[in-house]
Amino acid sequence: MKQSQLFTKTQKNAPKDEVSLNAQLLIRAGFVDKLSAGIYTLLPLGLRVIKKIENIIREEINSIGGQEIFMPSLHPKENWEITNRWKSLDEDMYKTKDSSDKEFVLAPTHEEVIIPLAKKFINSYKDLPFSAYQFQNKFRKEKRAKSGILRGREFIMKDLYSFHLTEEDLNDYYEKVDKAYLRIFERAGIKEKTYKTFASGGTFSKYSHEYQTLTQAGEDIIYICEKCHTAVNKEIIADVENKCPECGEKLSKTEKAVEVGNIFKNKDKYTLPFKVTAKNENSEDILLLTGCYGIGLQRLMGTIVEVFNDERGIIWPETVAPFKVHLISLSQNEQAQEIYDNLVKSGIEVLYDDREISAGEKFADSDLIGIPYRIVISKKSLENGGVEIKKRNEKESRIIKIEDIAKEIK
Amino acid sequence: MKQSQLFTKTQKNAPKDEVSLNAQLLIRAGFVDKLSAGIYTLLPLGLRVIKKIENIIREEINSIGGQEIFMPSLHPKENWEITNRWKSLDEDMYKTKDSSDKEFVLAPTHEEVIIPLAKKFINSYKDLPFSAYQFQNKFRKEKRAKSGILRGREFIMKDLYSFHLTEEDLNDYYEKVDKAYLRIFERAGIKEKTYKTFASGGTFSKYSHEYQTLTQAGEDIIYICEKCHTAVNKEIIADVENKCPECGEKLSKTEKAVEVGNIFKNKDKYTLPFKVTAKNENSEDILLLTGCYGIGLQRLMGTIVEVFNDERGIIWPETVAPFKVHLISLSQNEQAQEIYDNLVKSGIEVLYDDREISAGEKFADSDLIGIPYRIVISKKSLENGGVEIKKRNEKESRIIKIEDIAKEIK
Numbered sequence: 124m125k126q127s128q129l130f131t132k133t134q135k136n137a138p139k140d141e142v143s144l145n146a147q148l149l150i151r152a153g154f155v156d157k158l159s160a161g162i163y164t165l166l167p168l169g170l171r172v173i174k175k176i177e178n179i180i181r182e183e184i185n186s187i188g189g190q191e192i193f194m195p196s197l198h199p200k201e202n203w204e205i206t207n208r209w210k211s212l213d214e215d216m217y218k219t220k221d222s223s224d225k226e227f228v229l230a231p232t233h234e235e236v237i238i239p240l241a242k243k244f245i246n247s248y249k250d251l252p253f254s255a256y257q258f259q260n261k262f263r264k265e266k267r268a269k270s271g272i273l274r275g276r277e278f279i280m281k282d283l284y285s286f287h288l289t290e291e292d293l294n295d296y297y298e299k300v301d302k303a304y305l306r307i308f309e310r311a312g313i314k315e316k317t318y319k320t321f322a323s324g325g326t327f328s329k330y331s332h333e334y335q336t337l338t339q340a341g342e343d344i345i346y347i348c349e350k351c352h353t354a355v356n357k358e359i360i361a362d363v364e365n366k367c368p369e370c371g372e373k374l375s376k377t378e379k380a381v382e383v384g385n386i387f388k389n390k391d392k393y394t395l396p397f398k399v400t401a402k403n404e405n406s407e408d409i410l411l412l413t414g415c416y417g418i419g420l421q422r423l424m425g426t427i428v429e430v431f432n433d434e435r436g437i438i439w440p441e442t443v444a445p446f447k448v449h450l451i452s453l454s455q456n457e458q459a460q461e462i463y464d465n466l467v468k469s470g471i472e473v474l475y476d477d478r479e480i481s482a483g484e485k486f487a488d489s490d491l492i493g494i495p496y497r498i499v500i501s502k503k504s505l506e507n508g509g510v511e512i513k514k515r516n517e518k519e520s521r522i523i524k525i526e527d528i529a530k531e532i533k
Numbered sequence: 534m535k536q537s538q539l540f541t542k543t544q545k546n547a548p549k550d551e552v553s554l555n556a557q558l559l560i561r562a563g564f565v566d567k568l569s570a571g572i573y574t575l576l577p578l579g580l581r582v583i584k585k586i587e588n589i590i591r592e593e594i595n596s597i598g599g600q601e602i603f604m605p606s607l608h609p610k611e612n613w614e615i616t617n618r619w620k621s622l623d624e625d626m627y628k629t630k631d632s633s634d635k636e637f638v639l640a641p642t643h644e645e646v647i648i649p650l651a652k653k654f655i656n657s658y659k660d661l662p663f664s665a666y667q668f669q670n671k672f673r674k675e676k677r678a679k680s681g682i683l684r685g686r687e688f689i690m691k692d693l694y695s696f697h698l699t700e701e702d703l704n705d706y707y708e709k710v711d712k713a714y715l716r717i718f719e720r721a722g723i724k725e726k727t728y729k730t731f732a733s734g735g736t737f738s739k740y741s742h743e744y745q746t747l748t749q750a751g752e753d754i755i756y757i758c759e760k761c762h763t764a765v766n767k768e769i770i771a772d773v774e775n776k777c778p779e780c781g782e783k784l785s786k787t788e789k790a791v792e793v794g795n796i797f798k799n800k801d802k803y804t805l806p807f808k809v810t811a812k813n814e815n816s817e818d819i820l821l822l823t824g825c826y827g828i829g830l831q832r833l834m835g836t837i838v839e840v841f842n843d844e845r846g847i848i849w850p851e852t853v854a855p856f857k858v859h860l861i862s863l864s865q866n867e868q869a870q871e872i873y874d875n876l877v878k879s880g881i882e883v884l885y886d887d888r889e890i891s892a893g894e895k896f897a898d899s900d901l902i903g904i905p906y907r908i909v910i911s912k913k914s915l916e917n918g919g920v921e922i923k924k925r926n927e928k929e930s931r932i933i934k935i936e937d938i939a940k941e942i943k
Contacts, residue, residue, distance in 0.1 A: 130600055130654050130663040156650055158605055159637075164650060165603040167665075173603070190540055193575040193583070195568055195687050196606070196670060197627070217607070217629040219639060221686070222674045227569075229629060229639070240566055240574060244540055253540040255577075260606060260670065264632050276631070277605050 124446070125463075126476040129153075131166045133488045144340060145425035146271025148437050152491045154445075161268030161276035163421070168492065171445035173279065176420050177258055179310045179442065180281045183303040187296075189256045189283055194236045196260055200226040202235040205396045217262045229262035234415065237284045238393045245411070247402040248288050252296055256283035258420070272425040273340060273381055283416040286394075288403060293388060293412045300386050300416045304334055308383065311423060312440025316430055317383065318354035320345050321368050324388065330359075330368070331387040335380035338429040343382055346374035354380075381426050384418040437493030438515045446474040448532060449494035451485050453501035462500065462510070462525060469529045490515070496532055500525075534856070535873075536886040539563075541576045543898045554750060555835035556681025558847050562901045564855075571678030571686035573831070578902065581855035583689065586830050587668055589720045589852065590691045593713040597706075599666045599693055604646045606670055610636040612645040615806045627672045639672035644825065647694045648803045655821065657812040658698050662706055666693035668830070682835040683750060683791055693826040696804075698813060703798060703822045710796050710826045714744055718793065721833060722850030726840055727793065728764035730755050731778050734798065740769075740778070741797040745790035748839040753792055756784040764790075791836050794828040847903030848925045856884040858942060859904035861895050863911035872910065872920070872935060879939045900925070906942055910935075 131153035138157060141147055146163075149155045154169035165173055181191065197219075203209035209228070217229040230236070237255060245251065261280045268276055283300065287293040301319065308317045313336050320335040335345045335354055344357040348367035355363055355374060365374050390412045394400075400408040424443070431438040441447060448466060450473050452459035463475045474494060476485050482501075489497050497520075499511040504522060512531060513520035523531055541563035548567060551557055556573070559565045564579035575583055591601065607629075613619035619638070627639040640646070647665060655661065671690045678686055693710065697703040711729065718727045723746050730745040745755045745764055754767040758777035765773055765784060775784050800822050804810075810818040834853070841848040851857060858876060860883050862869035873885045884904060886895050892911075899907050907930075909921040914932060922941060923930035933941055 128598070128600075128663075130651075130660070130665060132654055156653070158646060159607070159609045162605045162607050164605060164646065167600045167602055170601055170603050188538070190538075190577045191580055192577055193580050195572045195574060197569070197572050197672065197687050199569045214632065217631070217637075219627040219629045221627070222624065222676055227627075236568060236574065241540075243566070244542055250540070253538075255540060262607065266632055277607050 124474055126474055127478050129167060129474075131168065133491055141271065142269055143271030143273065143425075144432070145273060145428040148428055148432060148491070149272065149425070152437060152493070155272060159276075161265055161274065163272055163275065168445045169424070172424055172439070172443050173420055175443040176311065176423055177279075177281075180307055180418060180420075181258075183307050183310075184256050184281065184283055187254070187299045187303050189254045191257065192255050193257050194230075194233050194240075194259060196230050196262065198228045198230050198235055200228065202239065203228050206235055206393060207396075208235070215264050217264055230259075231261055231263045232415075232417075233257070233259070233282055234284070234389070234393045238397045238399060238413070241284075241286050241411075242397055242399040245286060245399070245401050248404055251401060251411075252285060252287045252292055254283055254285035254296065256281060261419075270340060270342065270425075272421040273429075274342070275419075275421055278422065279420040281418045281420065285414045285416070286399075287412045287414075288401060288409055290390075290412060293390070293414055297386060297388060297414055300414070301332065304384050304386065304416075304418070307418070308334060308336075310442050311427060312442060313383070313427060313430055318345060318347060318352060318380070320354040320356050320380075321359065321363065322356040322385070323359050325392075327390045327392050328388040331385060333382045334384040336383050336426050336430065337378050337380050338426060339379055340429045341379040341381035343380050344377050345380045347376045347378055348372050348374055349376075381422065381429070383423050383426050384416075386416045387414060389413045389415055432493075435487070436491035439493045439495060441495045444493070444495050446472040446494050448473045448496045448498055449489045449492065450475045451489060451497065451499045452477055453482050453485070453499065455500045455502065455505065458505070458525070459500050462498070462528060466529065466532070469533075471529065471532055498528065534884055536884055537888045539577060539884075541578065543901055551681065552679055553681030553683065554842070555683060555838040558838055558842060558901070559682065559835070562847060562903070565682060569686075571675055571684065573682055573685065578855045579834070582834055582849070582853050583830050585853040586721060586833055587689075587691075590717055590828060590830075591668075593717050593720075594666050594691065594693055597664070597709045597713050599664045601667060602665050603667050603669060604640075604643050604650075606640050606672065608638045608640050608645055610638065612649065613638050616645055616803060617806075618645070625674050627674055641671055641673045642825075642827075643667070643669070643692055644694070644799070644803045648807045648809060648823070651694075651696050651821075652807055652809040655696060655809070655811050658814055661811060661821075662695060662697045662702055664693055664695035664706065666691060671829075680750060680752065680835075682831040683839075684752070685829075685831055688832065689830040691828045691830065695824045695826075696809075697822045697824075698811060698819055700800075700822060703800070703824055707796060707798060707824055710824070711742065714794050714796065714826075714828070717828070718744060718746075720852050721837060722852060723793070723837060723840055728755060728757060728762060728790070730764040730766050730790075731769065731773065732766040732795070733769050735802075737800045737802050738798040741795060743792045744794040746793050746836050746840065747788050747790050748836060749789055750839040751789040751791035753790050754787050755790045757786045757788055758782050758784055759786075791832065791839070793833050793836050794826075796826045797824060799823045799825055842903075845897070846901035849903045849905060851905045854903070854905050856882040856904050858883045858906045858908055859899045859902065860885045861899060861907065861909045862887055863892050863895070863909065865910045865912065865915065868915070868935070869910050872908070872938060876939065876942075879943075881939065881942055908938065
């Protein structure tokens with residue numbers, strides 16, 4: 124894409140009320156726009172990142188048999204009365220009414236739709252296990268929306284739900300999701316900083332698990348076990364007597380972290396009120412067990428920004444970067460156009476800065492936006508034999524021949 | 534995909550309160566599930582169709598320079614007060630409050646966000662024209678939700694907005710969108726039945742245009758001009774003195790139709806209240822002009838179903854079908870598996886009916902679901918030299934060799 128055609132521009136300053144680093148950088152670089160506290164528009168660059176993240180998640184969830192669906196945001200009150208969450212989550216949920224005064228919830232999560240949906244289609248053990256997921260907006264009345272896109276009042280979530288006849292089967296699937304999540308966070312570039320973390324299992328399970336990524340922007344405190352790269356959420360550290368539930372190691376080191384995903388065994392918490400059963404092999408009606416598994420897309424994007432940045436801007440991992448190459452022409456538009464055309468033909472995503480502004484402004488914008496490879500073509504680079512190439516996280520550029528660019532990038 | 538793994542099943546009957554043909558067929562075949570009047574879940578088959586439609590639209594809108602973004606659904610009251618639509622659209626909009634009693638609209642359209650967003654980035658004629666679009670849920674308090682997915686209370690819309698310095702430039706872009714829309718409806722298989730229709734331009738333009746597809750399910754009446762394949766919405770037929778505005782032909786033939794898209798010149802209707810100006814070449818501040826252009830995705834999907842069906846079920850056009858091939862094994866699972874693997878390897882989308890049910894049930898399901906090519910492998914077909922192949926809209930099947938399948942389909 125040509126940068127002269129991109130309708131967004133970089134900004135020197137973020138809005139004054141925006142205190143979080145992730146939102147400051149993302150707004151200044153033109154990835155998101157703030158509409159209201161906790162409510163953001165994804166601009167062209169930001170949507171490209173979200174789509175990259177979405178595709179990584181989709182591939183990994185499809186690989187464990189998840190079937191993609193798309194559930195509504197407007198849920199009738201009745202469904203939420205069945206689980207008693209119409210009242211218990213009242214303070215957290217946006218509610219509305221239609222023209223006949225029928226009440227609706229703006230969904231903060233989708234158990235109240237997926238559980239009765241599953242009931243319609245599951246009759247017997249032959250239909251099990253099954254899992255379905257979606258990428259869909261969630262709405263949450265967050266009282267405190269000061270963490271930029273880490274804690275939105277409206278945000279896209281990947282929510283996966285699984286259905287099982289036995290606890291063993293639920294446990295098996297839970298482990299599969301855990302492995303898929305680790306692959307997702309690895310592909311998103313934050314594996315090293317992300318700890319599978321023991322957290323409260325509620326009244327139904329001993330533990331649930333969160334995936335906590337270390338960053339000062341995090342709102343959670345976790346106790347880290349370096350021995351097995353796991354952690355324990357501070358909320359339950361007393362319950363585990365300050366020991367790692369995995370290896371028994373004493374835990375004392377704490378870190379701030381942000382929860383980029385969670386997996387949860389709901390067991391029969393929701394299938395009981397909705398009476399979702401299936402026949403087992405002996406034709407007995409068995410109450411189904413469920414698991415639910417979430418990843419917030421904007422939160423993952425914001426976490427990546429919190430982890431990968433420097434004083435000049437964002438440093439995107441290649442897998443989620445809006446473009447792979449930032450091509451900068453310093454008054455060499457003819458050759459730059461040729462390089463651009465060739466890269467596009469090779470299937471490489473390029474943002475081509477063809478604007479008529481100073482070199483300094485172009486470099487500052489490039490660092491702020493944070494595309495992995497920067498290629499500069501200038502009179503000087505041509506005299507030196509080609510173009511300057513530099514990775515965003517490198518200090519020094521080097522000269523390569525124009526005909527070697529595609530090879531160098533791939 | 535193997536049909537035994539698809540969690541949805543076909544149903545003999547649709548819910549009794551579901552009176553529209555499109556929703557009856559789509560529910561029975563397992564494409565959608567009804568949560569509440571006008572509110573539907575897209576099931577795996579239905580989401581596949583919506584994604585096909587979305588991709589067609591995305592390609593065509595990208596080809597005319599549209600930049601994809603994603604705006605929020607929760608809009609602050611203030612934005613809607615600026616355009617006075619907080620009051621004027623009050624009856625049509627879902628509203629809600631956050632924990633500090635701040636009021637929000639659940640967006641039925643997005644002018645109130647895109648217009649101030651554009652204002653932040655557009656300074657001069659050099660930034661123009663530009664257009665941005667999204668695929669995002671819309672929420673509308675439809676009083677009457679009896680037309681299945683043709684008139685949802687919650688639905689995905691492609692909404693495109695364009696910004697211009699001059700009326701000439703707006704007119705040029707409007708024509709480009711018109712051509713893109715015609716390509717979209719052609720690719721979606723409904724070109725023949727779809728008429729570009731003159732409709733009211735409101736107080737700001739002489740006309741707007743709707744794209745009306747002929748079907749008995751339609752809620753609009755249009756007057757057709759066969760001479761130039763255009764039409765006039767009944768609402769303005771008196772204003773045009775029963776004559777085609779294009780060629781002057783007298784119009785008398787009426788048809789029922791559904792509006793699958795519209796294009797509209799808002800001119801300065803929204804830029805005026807938001808004071809969106811840009812400098813022209815003489816450094817004068819000029820009030821910008823805008824156009825807006827919508828296509829409802831579920832409505833387009835439902836229209837296709839209304840147009841293409843018979844007494845046995847849906848007949849999807851290839852371009853939007855959930856799969857290209859429905860492979861049916863009648864107790865020949867070993868060879869069927871091999872055919873399935875080869876088709877998948879060739880990049881052909883196949884639903885493989887590997888279930889242990891009767892041939893009659895498989896054929897009935899196949900006709901109901903409506904995938905373009907049906908391939909049946911049975912003892913009989915093998916004796917006859919291969920597999921039976923039949924298009925969904927053909928009566929007779931014929932035998933082809935197994936090794937010719939991919940060639941035949943492509």
